[in-house]
Amino acid sequence: MSTLLTLEHISKSFPGVNALTDISLQLQEGEVHALLGENGAGKSTLMKILCGIYRPDQGGIVIKGQPREFHNYHDAIAAGVGIIFQEFSLIPYLNAVENIFLGRELKNRLGLLDRSAMHVRAKELFERLNVDIDLEVPVDHLSVAEQQFVEIAKALSLNANILVLDEPTATLTPSEAEHLFRIMRDLKSQGVGMIFISHHMEEIYEICDQVTVLRDGCKVGECAVQEVDVDDLVEMMVGRKIESSFPVKDARPEQPRVVIDARCVQLHKDAPANSFQLYEGEILGFAGLVGSGRTELVLGLLGATSVHQKVVSVDGAPAALKTPADALGLGIGLLPESRKKEGLILPFSIRENITLNNLRKHTGAGGLIDRQNESESVDELMAKVRVKAPDGETPVVNLSGGNQQKVVIARWLNHECRVLIFDEPTRGIDVGAKAEIYRLMKQLTALGVSIIMISSELPEVVGVSDRVAVFRQGRIVATLEGDAVNSNEIMRYATGGTSDEQYH
Amino acid sequence: MNNITESQIQHRSHTSFALRLQKWRKSPVFYPLIGFVVIFIAMAFVNDNFLTSTNLSNVARQVSINAIIAVGMTCAILTGGIDLSVGPVMALSGTVAAGLMVAGFPPEVAILGGLLVGALFGAGNGAFVAYAKMPPIIVTLATMGIARGLALIYTGGYPISGLPQGFSILGRGEFLGIQLPILVMLVVYILAFVLLNHTAIGRYIYAIGGNEEAARLSGIRVSRYKVLVYTISGLTAALAGIVLTSRLMSGQPNSGIGFELDAIAAVVLGGTAIAGGRGAIIGTLIGAMMLGVLNNGLNLMGVSPYVQNIIKGGIILLAIYISRSRDK
Numbered sequence: 001m002s003t004l005l006t007l008e009h010i011s012k013s014f015p016g017v018n019a020l021t022d023i024s025l026q027l028q029e030g031e032v033h034a035l036l037g038e039n040g041a042g043k044s045t046l047m048k049i050l051c052g053i054y055r056p057d058q059g060g061i062v063i064k065g066q067p068r069e070f071h072n073y074h075d076a077i078a079a080g081v082g083i084i085f086q087e088f089s090l091i092p093y094l095n096a097v098e099n100i101f102l103g104r105e106l107k108n109r110l111g112l113l114d115r116s117a118m119h120v121r122a123k124e125l126f127e128r129l130n131v132d133i134d135l136e137v138p139v140d141h142l143s144v145a146e147q148q149f150v151e152i153a154k155a156l157s158l159n160a161n162i163l164v165l166d167e168p169t170a171t172l173t174p175s176e177a178e179h180l181f182r183i184m185r186d187l188k189s190q191g192v193g194m195i196f197i198s199h200h201m202e203e204i205y206e207i208c209d210q211v212t213v214l215r216d217g218c219k220v221g222e223c224a225v226q227e228v229d230v231d232d233l234v235e236m237m238v239g240r241k242i243e244s245s246f247p248v249k250d251a252r253p254e255q256p257r258v259v260i261d262a263r264c265v266q267l268h269k270d271a272p273a274n275s276f277q278l279y280e281g282e283i284l285g286f287a288g289l290v291g292s293g294r295t296e297l298v299l300g301l302l303g304a305t306s307v308h309q310k311v312v313s314v315d316g317a318p319a320a321l322k323t324p325a326d327a328l329g330l331g332i333g334l335l336p337e338s339r340k341k342e343g344l345i346l347p348f349s350i351r352e353n354i355t356l357n358n359l360r361k362h363t364g365a366g367g368l369i370d371r372q373n374e375s376e377s378v379d380e381l382m383a384k385v386r387v388k389a390p391d392g393e394t395p396v397v398n399l400s401g402g403n404q405q406k407v408v409i410a411r412w413l414n415h416e417c418r419v420l421i422f423d424e425p426t427r428g429i430d431v432g433a434k435a436e437i438y439r440l441m442k443q444l445t446a447l448g449v450s451i452i453m454i455s456s457e458l459p460e461v462v463g464v465s466d467r468v469a470v471f472r473q474g475r476i477v478a479t480l481e482g483d484a485v486n487s488n489e490i491m492r493y494a495t496g497g498t499s500d501e502q503y504h
Numbered sequence: 505m506n507n508i509t510e511s512q513i514q515h516r517s518h519t520s521f522a523l524r525l526q527k528w529r530k531s532p533v534f535y536p537l538i539g540f541v542v543i544f545i546a547m548a549f550v551n552d553n554f555l556t557s558t559n560l561s562n563v564a565r566q567v568s569i570n571a572i573i574a575v576g577m578t579c580a581i582l583t584g585g586i587d588l589s590v591g592p593v594m595a596l597s598g599t600v601a602a603g604l605m606v607a608g609f610p611p612e613v614a615i616l617g618g619l620l621v622g623a624l625f626g627a628g629n630g631a632f633v634a635y636a637k638m639p640p641i642i643v644t645l646a647t648m649g650i651a652r653g654l655a656l657i658y659t660g661g662y663p664i665s666g667l668p669q670g671f672s673i674l675g676r677g678e679f680l681g682i683q684l685p686i687l688v689m690l691v692v693y694i695l696a697f698v699l700l701n702h703t704a705i706g707r708y709i710y711a712i713g714g715n716e717e718a719a720r721l722s723g724i725r726v727s728r729y730k731v732l733v734y735t736i737s738g739l740t741a742a743l744a745g746i747v748l749t750s751r752l753m754s755g756q757p758n759s760g761i762g763f764e765l766d767a768i769a770a771v772v773l774g775g776t777a778i779a780g781g782r783g784a785i786i787g788t789l790i791g792a793m794m795l796g797v798l799n800n801g802l803n804l805m806g807v808s809p810y811v812q813n814i815i816k817g818g819i820i821l822l823a824i825y826i827s828r829s830r831d832k
Contacts, residue, residue, distance in 0.1 A: 304721055328723025342721050345714035347781045356711060357722040359704035368702045411722065 002029050003065075004193040005081075005162050010049060010059035014398075019217045020045055022059070027162060027193040032184060034204045034225065035197050037214035038237055038402065038430035043197055046214070047164050050195075051083045052076040063162070082155025083164040086428070088147050092140035097122040099139055100154045125153040128190075129183050144290075145176035152183065156192075163187065163194045169203060170428055173290050181207050199430055201230045213237055238432040246463030247442040256280055258316075259419060259450045260332075265310040267293075267300050272475040273309075278419065278452060281445045285465030286454040287490045293474035294454045295337055298421050302327040302334055315418075328357060331418040335408050335425060337454075343408045344396050351378040351392035354410045361414070381410040386436060402433030409440055420444065421452045426460060438464055458487050470494050532775035532783050535826055536790045539773070543794055543819075547801030554801055561683060567796035568689040571789055572744040573763060574770040575696045576626070576737030578788045581771050582700075583733050584713040584780030585640035589629060590741040590767055591760035592651035597622040598745030599655050602664040602755025611671040618749075619742045625651060626738020630731030640734075648764070655757040664755035675751025685747050692740065696785045709733060713780025769816075770795055773823050794819075 005027040013019040020042045027033050037043050048054045050061065052070030061068050063079050070076045076083075090099045101118050108114040122135055126149070133146045142150070148168060155163055165184075169177040184194060184207055196208055204211060205225060212222045213236040221236050256279035264273040274297060278284050286294040300307040303321040312319050314330050321327050324334065336342035344353055355362055355374050362374040378392040385406040389399060396407055405425065412420055422441070426434045441451055441464065455461045461468055468480045470493040478493040528534055547554045554560075573590050580587040601618030605611055625647065632643040677684040700706035708729045711719040720726045741760075749755050774791030776783025798819065802812045 323725065324721050325723045325725045333723070334721055336718075336721055341715075342717050345711045345718055345781070347714045348711065352707065352711075356707070356719070357724060359707055363704055367704075368698070369704065369707070 003027070004029050004031075004063065005050075006062040007046070007050065008060050008062060010046065010056045010061075012045060012049060012054060012056050012058075020049075020056075021218050023214070023217075023219050024059075025212055025219075025222075027195060028210075029161075029191045029193055030188050031210060032188060032194045032196050032208045034208040034211040035195055035214065036204070036211055036233060036237055038400075038432050041214040041237070041430075042217040043214055044166070045217075047083065047166060047195070047197070050076065050164065051081055077158050077160070080158075080160050081162045081164070082152075082158060082160030084148065084151045084155065084166060084168060086166050086170065088151055090139045090147055090150060093138050095138055096126075096133060096135045096142070096150045096153070099150055100125065100157050121157070122153070125157055128156065128186075129153060130186060131179075131183065143176070144171045145173070145179065148172070148180065149183070156187075161192050163192055164197075165194060166197045167199070167428060168196075169198060169200060171290070177203070199428070201233065204233070205230075234431055237430065246460075247438055249466065250446075252282065252466060256282065259314065261313045261316075262301055263311040265297060265301055265312070266308040267296055267305075267474070268308050271308065272473075274474075274476045276469055276476060276479065278450050279467075280450055281448050282466040283441060283445055283451045283453055283464055285461040285468040285485075286452060286471060287458070287461045287465075287468050288456075288471030288494050290456055292471035292494065294471050295423055296474070297471075298334065298423065298452065298454065302332065302421070304334070328415075331416065332421070333412040333415060333417045333419070334421045335405075335412065335423060337423040337427070339401065339404050339408060344404060346397050347395070349393045349395055350382065350387065350389060350399075350407055351375060353396050353407050354378050354381055354392070354414055356411060358411075358414045377414060378410075381413055384413065385410045385440060402429045405429060405433070405437065409437070413440075413444075417449060419450045419452070421454070423454045424456065425453060426455075426457070434460075458490060461485075461490065462487055533787045533790065534775075535823075536773060536775045536787045536794070539823060539826075540790050540794045540797070543797055543801070547797055547804075551801060551804045553804055559800065559804075561686075563796045563800045564686045564689075564793075565683045566800070567792050568685040569744045569748055570763065570766045570770060570795065571689050571792035572692050572740050572747070574767040574774075574788045574792050575692050575785065576733075576740035577764075577767040578696070578771050578774070578776055578783065578785055579700070579709055579733045580640065580737050581768075581776055581778060582709050582713045582780055582783055583730060584716065585633060585730070585733065586644065586768070587626075587629065587734060587737040587741075588641065588644040588764045589625070589648040589651055590737060590744075591763040592648050592655060593622050593625050593738055593741040594745035594748070594760040594763060595757055596625065596651045596655040596658070596745070597742030598749035598759060599659050599664055599755035599757050601746050602667055602749050603658060605667050605671060606664055611668060614671075615674075615746055618746045619739060622738040622740075622742020622745070623735050624738070626735040626741070627731055629738065630734030633734060634727035634730035652757075659755065659757040661757060663757070665753065667749075667753050667755075671750055672753055673750070675747055675749070675753075685751065688743070688747060692743065693785065693789055700785050705729065705732070710781055713777075713782075715781070766795065769820055773820060 003026055007023060007025040010023045011021055023046060035043050035046070045054065049056050052072045052075050061070065068079050070079070091102065094102070097118050100122050106114045106117045106121070119135065126133060129149060129152065131149045133142060133149060139147055139150055152163070168180060172180060187194065198204060208225050210222065211225050211228070211233065213220050213233065215237060258277050259280050260278040263275045265275070266273040288294055296305070299305045300310065301312065301321065303323045303326055312321055314332070319330055340346065345356065351374065355378065359369060362370050362377065364370040375392060382389070382392060387403050387406045387410065389403065396404055399407065425437055429437070441453070445451060453464060462485055465485060468485050468490060469476045470478045470480065470490055472494055480489055573594065577587055577590065597618040600621045601614045604614035604617045609617070629644055629647055632638050633640045674684055679687055700709065708719065708724050711724065712726055712729060716726060745760065748759060770792035771788050772778060772791070773794055774783070774787030774789070776787060795816070798816060799812070802815065807815070
């Protein structure tokens with residue numbers, strides 16, 4: 001085996017939050033190298049240096065023994081580096097073939113597009129990946145997993161032999177993830193070296209050979225995967241032992257009060273009508289496979305999307321809930337699935353994001369915002385949710401995913417909310433920050449706040465929820481309580497059988 | 505809590521000059537201000553008559569119309585929208601105010617009538633954008649034609665003159681030695697500054713441009729504020745139209761042609777991002793001043809209007825290029 005890539009003593013500093021200090025890493029031919037670390041540890045920065053988006057302050061990149069200097073992404077591609085970002089770079093209206101050859105289309109003698117040649121080449125690529133997808137439809141008709149495969153095919157078509165996969169499984173179903181691993185194993189046998197970023201420990205053990213752990217911009221360790229166990233890795237990442245990350249569940253009252261009574265929520269005419277009740281001070285988990293209609297139900301309930309019909313009462317009184325603003329007026333808040341797209345105002349500071357929907361509280365006589373009062377509240381809230389940032393004026397774009405999520409949580413803590421809906425609250429968030437988010441949720445329920453938590457991570461649903469509503473194909477098929485809240489029961493209902501299919 | 509604020513104050517006073525400069529550079533107004541100063545000094549050097557108080561006062565007055573329109577335009581652009589209908593709305597409001605005065609209404613009532621027409625027109629734009637969810641550029645392109653048509657029908661295509669003498673104060677009068685159009689402009693800017701920087705509404709306007717979906721999901725009534733923004737734009741266009749009518753002492757149905765482009769240029773030169781979410785109202789004032797100084801200086805130098813167009817276009821391109829590279 002020969003060395004494909006060497007990162008030598010890379011250092012990078014920014015005026016502000018994140019930095020890398022003296023990081024070295026080697027990637028061998030046919031190796032899958034896990035890059036582990038909490039959000040904000042510097043993984044993304046390191047990968048951006050590898051693909052030419054950032055320039056290192058110190059240190060260098062050596063590819064196959066040759067020192068390289070990347071000025072932009074194209075230089076990195078030319079050197080054989082391919083990166084699959086969390087957010088895809090495909091053009092949604094073009095099909096897989098057009099996407100793969102975007103910007104370097106094959107042409108025939110007349111200078112016109114040679115469609116058949118491109119089709120043949122694309123077909124070969126997907127055969128190499130052992131994937132069968134529809135090459136004719138626009139890629140936005142493909143599943144997330146299939147789009148990811150298109151990205152991988154595109155990278156391979158550029159002769160990439162160093163592939164970076166940044167949390168590739170975050171949005172995949174278990175069977176799709178399995179498919180991805182199969183592809184990765186094939187590529188491995190073909191000598192492709194891969195850097196794999198994931199927060200799922202079991203995936204590290206399933207697919208990776210070597211692991212490098214970063215913490216606060218420094219490399220804290222590197223070893224072969226077989227030589228360490230999960231606890232060691234977690235301890236390296238967070239610098240301390242983590243007890244059980246799930247808080248203890250409290251005993252529940254005999255006759256809990258109903259806060260939200262949702263009856264016959266029907267998203268469109270032919271969709272199933274769903275009903276559920278949310279009790280005071282409980283965490284109600286919404287479990288199910290990706291795409292089972294949990295987010296859609298919640299958005300419809302809040303009035304963020306239109307519904308065919310719904311009958312909702314809050315605290316016993318009928319509630320119209322035509323827009324999210326109506327929901328806010330009744331003390332119901334949503335923490336959306338995609339922080340960047342739906343949660344944060346990215347050009348804003350932490351302060352402006354936190355007070356966004358409760359400026360009335362900080363508005364004095366004459367309708368002017370009391371800046372002093374606003375800043376004080378923000379300082380308190382930042383301390384409460386433990387946002388890691390110099391101060392409230394820090395732009396949220398400079399924060400890591402976990403800290404961004406805490407900012408969104410702080411926004412709702414600034415409100416006296418009675419109901420909070422967390423949609424995938426810990427997606428893309430590291431172990432340490434996860435535990436803190438569970439702790440915050442627990443604190444809220446202790447104050448009488450009711451929580452709906454949509455989660456695709458089964459251990460989280462089981463560990464945190466008091467009750468669980470299981471979704472299958474847009475329908476709530478079961479509501480589990482007490483001992484029935486366990487992985488097997490949830491999986492049985494979610495998949496519609498007594499299957500033992502593995503579920504992450 | 506006191507401890508926090510005290511330590512913050514200390515922290516601030518310890519901030520070194522370099523840090524403060526760095527913070528300044530991040531302000532959206534930084535580059536526009538430098539651009540303005542550079543152009544201003546250049547014009548002063550090449551032309552002896554430029555720095556006279558009469559000339560500078562004239563520049564400020566000439567700028568005032570565009571600068572007032574640009575306030576509403578800034579609001580629209582900050583939300584990620586645009587308002588192309590400002591020129592014709594200005595003409596429509598100006599002629600309606602003139603028509604009311606000719607019909608015997610006192611100037612105060614006529615002014616209110618003109619402003620109301622502009623505000624209603626803007627609210628209509630806003631309703632199509634916010635509730636019909638149509639792209640602002642298309643909505644206002646369409647209403648641009650409608651407003652111009654209405655102004656022409658209302659006047660029969662001829663200017664409305666014979667306005668009462670008292671009405672000329674707004675466009676030609678002075679107060680404390682400052683020409684009234686300039687004062688009107690300053691008042692509008694102060695109001696807009698307070699609105700955008702010190703009220704919840706202003707924060708929402710930035711938030712909508714920064715991430716509309718996040719603003720909506722967090723419970724902000726986005727549609728309502730969009731309607732408000734276009735209403736403001738209609739209102740400032742109407743005000744500009746009335747000031748112009750007073751200055752000319754006639755209601756011109758064909759006034760304001762191409763003014764939307766000047767207003768957009770002022771906003772963009774002032775450092776506001778065309779995609780919304782970032783920018784500053786003071787920048788717009790600087791942008792409008794920059795255009796005015798450029799116009800005036802080139803005129804004094806005797807540069808042909810044809811060539812002036814090219815120079816102005818070139819400067820806008822350069823300014824945007826600089827602000828782009830700053831964002832990286």
